[in-house]
Amino acid sequence: MxxxxxxxxxxxxxxxxxxxxxxxxxxxxxxxxxxxxxxxxxxxxxxxxxxxxxxxxxxxxxxxxxxxxxxxxxxxxxxxxxxxxxxxxxxxxxxxxxxxxxxxxxxxxxxxxxxxxxxxxxxxxxxxxxxxxxxxxxxxxxxxxxxxxxxxxxxxxxxxxxxxxxxIDEQFFENGKARSQLEQPPSDSVDSAQSSACRLCVVAARPSEEKGLLPLINAVVQLVDRGITDFSVHWIGPVQDTHPLVSKAQSLIEQHSLQGNWHWEGEQSEVARCYPDYQGLVLPSLHEGVANSLCEAMASGLPVIATDIADNALILGDSGCGLLCQPDNASSLADAMQALIQLPQETRTAMGLSAYQRARELFDxxxxxxxxxxxxxxxxx
Incomplete structure (x- = not known):
């Protein structure tokens, strides 16, 4: 009809x-x-x-x-x-x-x-x-x-x-299909010297308190204090330097010398092209509905770390495609990030394949x- x-x-x-x-x-x-x-x-x-x-x-x-x-x-x-x-x-x-x-x-x-x-x-x-x-x-x-x-x-x-x-648009599932066929997806934009480090992305339309920006930076501080440095977090989305929250975040980054572990990537016109450059997604939100970035990252074959809010636990289920942590809890988030960072690449790849399959089931x-x-x-x- x-x-x-x-x-x-x-x-x-x-x-x-x-x-x-x-x-x-x-x-x-x-x-x-x-x-x-x-x-x-x-x-x-x-x-x-x-x-x-x-x-x-x-x-x-x-x-x-x-x-x-x-x-x-x-x-x-x-x-x-x-x-x-x-x-x-x-x-x-x-x-x-x-x-x-x-x-x-x-x-x-x-x-x-x-x-x-x-x-x-x-x-x-x-x-x-x-x-x-x-x-x-x-x-x-x-x-x-x-x-x-x-x-x-x-x-x-x-x-x-x-x-x-x-x-979710089919272009994200094409990412996941390509990743499932390779042990480690190639990326022209990633420097070969950084390829052994675990690159994690955050995708947000805006930096705000409910998006969990400060707990995430504090989790990065804790990881570095634990001696875990072979990772980087990349915030994808528009950022205004004059925004009070961004200014506070940047002060923490400079105070703890996190410039090698934290990168503001800015707004990207083609988000689907970004996901293949990373080994996982971090979703540190304090509260929101089901995030687009969660769905897109799973469709792109990325394992995810997500706060236990909304339907995140239901979506991840027991599929082995991601890890949950407590919202507004930097230590819980750091523990989950450490667990993912220290996994062998083949295990992360298997988690990503599970994420892709779960996304096909829920978001196709x-x-x-x-x-x-x-x-x-x-x-x-």
Whole structure:
């Protein structure tokens, strides 16, 4: 059944939710649905991908924080495009879509929660957005951990809740396939003198407290103090030198002479090309949903070290593809990093193969897109 689908989000900035929405738009378009992506803030990092795939795009240009015209304009777009379904990512776009849906009762309003929660549980903002979801047809999320907490707090939402994990572009799986065929993947960008050291990457859209930047640097300090120096950590993502957290991090790096073990790699336009240069991923987040970098690294055949938050334990399971550590705990993180660094290369390669196979099971578009189609198809509900 061919559907007219609107995918709605604040912008196409360089964020994980934006990347996931673009992946979904391209995947649904390739499955012969009529897809239009609509935003209201003109930040268009991912727009070239949509244009290359032939996906329609509109920007509603919200003028101020409390400008509610995007609700009316979204309603008008629903009518003009004869949309069967609207999928809204993130909290504010979800609210706008839910309000617009009051005027379009035949259109399915599907909201997608991408948030994580702290160990203190749901906050006031989660309850408020959950109340708004009473107006939605379906509430999706990329984390059992979050949706279970939401349904427990607001039981009437439980029948609407549906977990759909992030889908990963095939180019990441091509990395994993290539790595599985080689004992040690070649890399033109890695100096041969460094090839024996274990290179670990962190991929983050921004350096922030919830991304675990400072616990990670303190873990690196502990490793060096233990006499473990044959490794390096590479932070991939935009970094502003004037950001207070980055300044504090840089002070720690200089104070402990970590310049040989820590590298700011900056923003990369083609993240998929980065993963083959590394032997593992570190995900030190304190709280978030299911991270794109976790899914992408596993698909690329990298063993992972991840904090025990959200669905990370469920995703890694007993597959042998990674190690868990406690969030906001530099010693626990250092222990996990030490364990991975000191493994023989062939063991890390075997872990990476397990990660690739687990990612195929959970994050392959061939599995994720049919789940979205079932959610979006009125005839099945």
């Amino acid at each position: 061919r559907m007219n689908i609107i995918l709605f989000i604040d912008s196409l900035a360089n964020g994980g939710s934006q990347r996931q929405l673009v992946n979904l738009a391209i995947g649904l378009h390739q499955r012969d649905h009529c897809v239009t992506v609509i935003t209201y803030t003109p930040l268009n990092h991912h727009l070239p991908r949509l244009e290359a795939a032939g996906v329609s795009f509109e920007c509603l240009n919200k003028r101020s924080k409390f400008d509610l015209r995007p609700v009316i304009r979204l309603y008008q777009a629903i009518r003009r495009l004869k949309a069967d379904s609207v999928v809204a990512f993130l909290r504010t776009p979800a609210l706008y879509a839910e309000l617009a849906g009051l005027l379009c009762r035949r259109t399915r309003i599907v909201v997608s929660e991408r948030a994580g929660i702290t160990d203190r549980g749901l906050g006031k903002e989660h309850y408020l957005s959950g109340l708004g979801h009473s107006l939605a047809t379906v509430v999706t999320g990329n984390s059992h951990h979050y949706l279970d907490a939401l349904a427990k707090a607001l039981p009437w939402l439980k029948p609407k809740c549906q977990v759909i994990y992030n889908s 578009e061939k599995n994720c897109l049919p789940q979205w189609e079932r959610v979006l198809t009125p005839a099945l509900h």
